[in-house]
Structures are given as structure tokens and as C-alpha cells.
């Protein structure tokens with residue numbers, strides 16, 4: 001049984017019960033969330049969502065017999081430095097406009113996090129609709145993503161050599177089974193990505209209802225083979241546009257995944273080679289994408305960085321044991337946690353042999369659990385958290401040593417909103 005802290009706001013939400021939904025009730029919970037977002041859930045959307053969200057991981061905030069808030073946890077296998085761990089992926093969170101700011105989300109959050117803890121999911125991850133919402137529940141900014149808009153006419157590679165590459169163009173439904181091996185190879189070294197089931201591919205990633213295309217083409221899939229080996233792919237749409245007889249279309253990349261430098265270059269060469277296009281854009285790229293370093297005129301790629309994965313450490317020792325470390329050292333840090341009392345206190349991480357974690361020692365650093373969440377995948381440095389006045393360095397040089405241990409070779413990234 002997990003020990004929960006007593007500090008939480010309850011405002012007027014005393015009359016609200018938060019509970020797991022039954023299979024029959026799940027659709028109502030999903031509708032509640034969609035209503036909170038102001039969306040209209042179509043029957044085909046509902047069917048697709050229900051195929052990926054398990055009813056026993058779905059929760060509702062109930063007033064009398066009405067659902068007024070909802071949310072659910074996906075069961076993810078999340079890549080972390082050196083491996084992967086079970087993680088709760090929080091989704092479908094919403095409270096009806098009539099019931100906001102009464103503490104209902106706060107009640108729901110304790111339920112989502114306790115459920116994750118009970119299932120031995122050491123961390124909870126989410127994409128936030130608004131970045132103001134989740135730090136209060138112990139989430140830290142663990143991964144950022146990069147959006148780009150590239151002027152196609154200016155895209156030239158510094159090294160334009162080729163490496164036995166061929167491109168195959170498929171429709172989304174043809175591609176389902178071909179994409180996963182490429183995705184899995186990329187995922188194995190990229191913290192923040194999670195495993196996809198075939199259902200996820202069909203009902204989530206490759207789902208392509210006409211209503212969601214906003215005037216663009218159906219989703220196309222290009223697979224790049226290098227020496228006949230499938231090595232990269234992109235999911236994209238074409239948004240056509242003509243002005244005064246001049247083609248000014250856009251390639252809208254939904255996802256671009258490569259497994260080597262040669263396949264990354266071949267993929268971008270293909271995407272920059274699509275005719276009748278002025279702009280190639282993607283909203284979901286890792287911040288360390290090699291693309292700007294590959295081209296001769298990188299300023300012709302407009303870049304925007306934004307928050308992507310927020311991570312909450314649910315179980316400190318399990319999370320610390322679940323990843324590997326880039327340096328051998330021994331460091332103690334003090335954690336404050338308003339929700340899980342068991343996480344609070346001083347933890348010592350010793351990576352001089354196989355990583356060992358003990359609930360004792362002296363605190364070289366002090367931080368809130370959300371700062372550990374921000375740093376956990378290697379995407380936010382402890383040095384910057386100390387500079388921001390969030391974490392405190394009690395031993396000189398401790399933040400630098402922490403960063404050497406927690407560093408990740410690839411920047412953490414999550415390629416899709418869930």
C-alpha cells in the first residue's frame with residue numbers, strides 16, 4: 001500500500017467521487033473528456049479510442065450519477081537510458097467546464113498516480129494541453145520537441161553522396177507491419193519513446209479519418225531501404241496550394257524516423273524532392289535531429305522548440321534502478337514529494353558498480369520530485385535546475401556530477417501526442 005501525503009487541495013470537490021469505470025461506462029468517460037476539450041466525438045473515434053485504452057485503467061469523477069471529469073492511463077513500455085521500464089501514459093484528462101477549479105483534477109491525479117504505483121509503473125508521462133497544469137502534481141519537463149518549417153528551394157546537403165538507397169511509397173494501411181521494425185530500432189536508443197502494439201499502429205498512429213485531414217491529402221508512407229534493408233520512414237500529407245499559377249504546397253510530416261545517418265539523409269532527400277512543394281514542415285522532431293547539421297543553409301529551416309514529455313517519478317528507487325548511468329559516481333539527493341511520502345527523504349545513487357540505490361546518506365543536492373522527473377531521462381540538466389533556483393546544490397560540483405551520471409547520448413523525445 002502506498003503512503004500518500006496529506007497536502008492536497010479539495011475545495012468544493014468533496015461531493016465528487018473518483019473511481020475506476022466499468023467496461024460499459026468507459027464510453028461516457030471518453031465523452032466527458034472530449035466535451036472538456038470542446039470536441040465532438042464521432043462513433044468511429046470512440047471505437048478507435050476504446051481499442052487502445054483499457055477500461056480498467058480509465059477513471060471518472062462522478063457527481064451523483066453524472067460524469068464530470070475523466071482520464072486514463074495507458075500501459076507503456078517506455079525507453080529510458082540503457083533500457084525500458086513500465087510507465088503509465090496519462091491521457092484523456094478533462095473536467096467539464098461547469099465543474100472547473102473545484103479541485104476535481106487534483107482528486108483525479110491522486111487516483112491516476114496511485115494506480116500507476118500499484119501497477120509498479122515507476123513513472124507517469126504525459127503531453128500537456130497547457131504547460132501550467134502538471135508541475136503541481138510533481139511532473140517535470142523531461143523532453144522537448146522541435147517543430148521545423150524548411151524552405152524546400154534552399155535545401156542542399158553539404159555531402160550529397162548516396163548510399164544504395166531506394167524509396168517505396170505506400171498507403172497507411174499497406175504499411176502497418178513494415179514500420180514497426182524500423183520504429184523499434186530507433187526506439188531502443190531514444191529515451192521517451194514507447195513500444196507500439198499493432199492495434200496502436202492501426203488505431204492511433206496510422207488512423208487517418210478524412211475529417212482530421214484539414215484539406216490535406218491522405219496519410220502517405222515512404223519507406224527508405226538502404227541496400228534493400230528497411231532503414232527509415234516518414235508519414236506525411238501533401239497540402240496543395242497554387243498562387244498566381246505558382247505551386248506553393250506543403251509537405252506536412254506527421255512522423256519521420258531513421259535508424260542511421262545514411263537513412264536520415266536519404267529520407268530528407270526524398271521529402272525535399274517532392275514536387276510542387278514550397279515548404280516542408282514537421283511538428284514532431286527530436287531537438288538533436290541531425291537535419292540542420294546536414295544542410296548548407298540551416299537558417300532556411302525555421303525552428304521552434306516546445307515541451308513534449310512531462311514525467312512524474314512515482315517510485316523513486318524503482319525509477320532510479322530502471323535506467324543505466326553514463327558515469328560511475330556516488331551522489332546523495334534529498335527529494336520533496338507532496339503526494340508520495342515514501343519518495344521523500346535522502347536517496348543515495350551509487351553507480352560505481354552495478355547501480356545501487358539506498359534511502360539514506362547525505363544530500364549533495366536537494367530538489368522537488370518534479371525536478372528529478374525533469375532530469376530523469378537526461379533531457380533537463382541539474383545544472384540548469386540549480387541555475388533556475390529550483391534544485392539546491394549543497395556540495396560544490398554536485399550538479400555537474402549528477403549531469404555526468406544522468407546524461408543521455410540521444411535527447412529524450414516522444415514522437416506523438418497520446
Ligand SMILES: CC(C)(COP(=O)(O)OP(=O)(O)OC[C@H]1O[C@@H](n2cnc3c(N)ncnc32)[C@H](O)[C@@H]1OP(=O)(O)O)[C@@H](O)C(=O)NCCC(=O)NCCS
Nearest residue numbers: 009036037093094095100101102103104105106128129132
Ligand atoms: C485542465 C483541467 C483538467 C483542470 O481541471 P480542474 O478540475 O479545473 O482543476 P483543479 O480545480 O483540480 O485545479 C487544481 C489547480 O490547478 C490550477 N489549474 C488547473 N488547470 C488550470 C489551467 N488550465 N490554467 C491555469 N490553472 C489551472 C487550478 O487553478 C488549481 O490551482 P490552485 O491549487 O493553486 O488553486 C480542466 O480545466 C480541463 O478539462 N481543461 C480542458 C481540457 C484539458 O486541457 N485537459 C488537460 C489535458 S492534458
